[in-house]
Amino acid sequence: MSVRALVVDPSASAAVRLAEVPDPVPGPGQVLVDVSHVSLNYGDLNDARSGRVPVGAVLGSDAAGTVVRVAADGTGPAVGTRVVALTPGAFAERVAIDVRALATVPDSLDPAKAVALPVAGLAALRSLRAAGLGPDKRVLITGASGGVGRFAVQLAARAGAHVIASVGSAARAEGLAEAGADDVLIGLAGLHRPVDAVIDSVGGPQLVAAWHLLAPGGSVQSVGWTSGEPAVFPPYATVGPARSLTSFIIEGDTGEDLAVLTELAAEGALTVEVGWQGPWDHFPEAAEALRERRVSGKAVLEVTGGEG
Incomplete structure (x- = not known):
């Protein structure tokens, strides 16, 4: 089994391309999440070119989606729960995520807004x-x-x-x-x-x-x-x-702080501005807009089934 993902490729536009990667295998304290949205950060652009993320590896840190398999150790949210997370290799259709790195997305919060929260x-x-x-x-x-x-x-x-x-x-x-x-x-x-x-x-x-x-x-x-x-x-x-x-770097468990941010956003106490949004096969367009500082707030990519 395989899933589609945005992987590092120095020869591609913006050093990233869509590719097939193996289906993730979750550890005992991880849930499987079908990803609907990912958020692009300036640091991702540097990671794609600097070698910090190896060639062929999946890029990204911000993901939002729905739990499709619970953690084997019984921790974390149930199947069907909408979640947002800070996790390596986030830019894929399906991701294994540590339960300590995610938060539930309140019903009133659009996942395209929630996914802008983790890194930033x-x-x-x-x-x-x-x-x-x-x-x-x-x-x-x-x-x-x-x-x-x-x-x-x-x-x-x-x-x-x-x-x-x-x-x-x-x-x-x-x-x-x-x-x-x-x-x-x-x-x-x-x-x-x-x-x-x-x-x-x-x-x-x-x-x-x-x-x-x-x-x-x-x-x-x-x-x-x-x-x-x-x-x-x-x-x-x-x-x-x-x-x-x-x-400064984000370290340690992030779930509790991420839950604080999602609740603030759901209440309207924290405004999430999305300055660019589109399908993930338009990654080069989003990357260029972000690098040229034409995006106010966040750039959000929709994980879609086909290339445009």
């Missing part, structure tokens, strides 16, 4: 937590128009922080004030007062500039590097009152 939503939630988010904190969020950024703006505002959203152009600023940003800036122009925390997904010179804005005791969480540019710190930039620059 968890990165926003956990990086803000690691940065010491709290009421009255001044929080700078770079790349605020992207998937992580839009969630971070909303979650920081919900926590009572003063939220400063940084974007690359005026067109990318749309909707951020309504999402909870107190200030929306093009780059870091006009920002002079120190900030207590930075959630940075841009890297490069903007990361250096954000570091210089950080108040004593503050933290920069480096969650991405979409600029692709080096960050060069001048001499003595890191000498002085204690501040931290922390690399």
Whole structure:
């Protein structure tokens, strides 16, 4: 038996192609899920070209669908349950998923919205937590128009922080004030007062500039590097009152935090913006739009039965 999947192929457009792969075999603590939607992240594009995901392996981390086989150890949701998950090799028609990596999708939440939550939503939630988010904190969020950024703006505002959203152009600023940003800036122009925390997904010179804005005791969480540019710190930039620059990655069980995000989204307390949606055989189109920063929010691919 086999299933179709998006696999890494350096010779293909966007370094990814549709292919047949073996039907997944679940472990004792895994359910089998028929996937209906997957979400494309900027990191997936890098994984396809960097070698982190080997040639021929299935790409992706974000999947939503329906449980078709329960876990052998009796844990996890029943057959027929709609779920969303953070799992390696997500871009396939059927995936074996650890029960600790998934959450049930509430009836009121569209799976195309739910699938946008795992990587971007968890990165926003956990990086803000690691940065010491709290009421009255001044929080700078770079790349605020992207998937992580839009969630971070909303979650920081919900926590009572003063939220400063940084974007690359005026067109990318749309909707951020309504999402909870107190200030929306093009780059870091006009920002002079120190900030207590930075959630940075841009890297490069903007990361250096954000570091210089950080108040004593503050933290920069480096969650991405979409600029692709080096960050060069001048001499003595890191000498002085204690501040931290922390690399960030999503680790450990994610199910509980993912459940928090799905409930917030279902209640309307967390808005999920899907800026691109289409069938998964249009992957190159979605990848190009994401790489060229023409997607506000998330890019969602529908897992369909045939090629267009």
